[in-house]
Amino acid sequence: MAIKTLSMDMNAGYIRAARIHLPSAVEKIAFDRFHVAKQLGEVVDKTRQNEHPHLPVESRHQAKGTRFLWQYSDKWMTESRQEKLMWLRAQMKLTSQCWALKELAKDIWNRPWSEERRSDWQRWLALAANSDVPMMKNAAKTIGKRLYGILNAMRHSVSNGNAEALNSKIRLLRIKARGYRNRERFKLGVMFHYGKLNMAF
Structure with missing residues (x-):
């Protein structure tokens, strides 16, 4: 599935990465x-x-x-x-x-x-x-300099809200678990709780 919009803050590093890896980035970058x-x-x-x-x-x-x-x-x-x-x-x-x-x-x-x-x-x-x-x-x-991304955000009605809410939940998960033994276990924990996995048999 093609990326339609990419919501981000105005960090120069993020913009540079998007321009390298995302075709027509200027039309898709949306600043939160x-x-x-x-x-x-x-x-x-x-x-x-x-x-x-x-x-x-x-x-x-x-x-x-x-x-x-x-x-x-x-x-x-x-x-x-x-x-x-x-x-x-x-x-x-x-x-x-x-x-x-x-x-x-x-x-x-x-x-x-x-x-x-x-x-x-x-x-x-x-x-x-x-x-x-x-x-x-x-x-x-x-x-x-970033006006193109502000206009894209308004045009497509996008923001970082959902992504930042998920990040908060993931941080809370780590606190509740008092840390994970390794990165793989942490990834499994995130996927189990927030990956919307189909658990039906």
């Missing part, structure tokens, strides 16, 4: 949205850390311990948290700028697929490239 979101979330957090010491003393105290406010999804954003975030955005302009770009990227990911998404991302890249934050500019360069 959560790795893109993680990269942008890290830009927001590092910008917050850099900006925090430069706040006035009183604002610095009030902004302490607010890391997760910049990362909450909508369902966890209560009215009081929204008010606090609005206050933070007024105090921390650079972090606010990065947060807005992160949220815009999330909004683009959530839109139904059409070829217009390419234009949406290109507009996002232009905004990020003109950011006042060097880390965001660097993130935009990375995302721009």
Whole structure:
């Protein structure tokens, strides 16, 4: 059976291997949205850390311990948290700028697929490239180079979610077994529990 899509993170080694071994790789590589979101979330957090010491003393105290406010999804954003975030955005302009770009990227990911998404991302890249934050500019360069895989992921609605869930189960299996005597026994254990073997006689 031919491979239709290959979901992965944006690691250069993975991309290089896929291009070597997978025909028409650029049309099939799909970058997992959560790795893109993680990269942008890290830009927001590092910008917050850099900006925090430069706040006035009183604002610095009030902004302490607010890391997760910049990362909450909508369902966890209560009215009081929204008010606090609005206050933070007024105090921390650079972090606010990065947060807005992160949220815009999330909004683009959530839109139904059409070829217009390419234009949406290109507009996002232009905004990020003109950011006042060097880390965001660097993130935009990375995302721009990997845009083909982001569009493939949106077009085919694929992610690493199932594979990463299976990896978590396999790690838990190893912990429960307190290790395996050798690699072959470990492989047999994985196949027995998660290989969907037909055990009927």
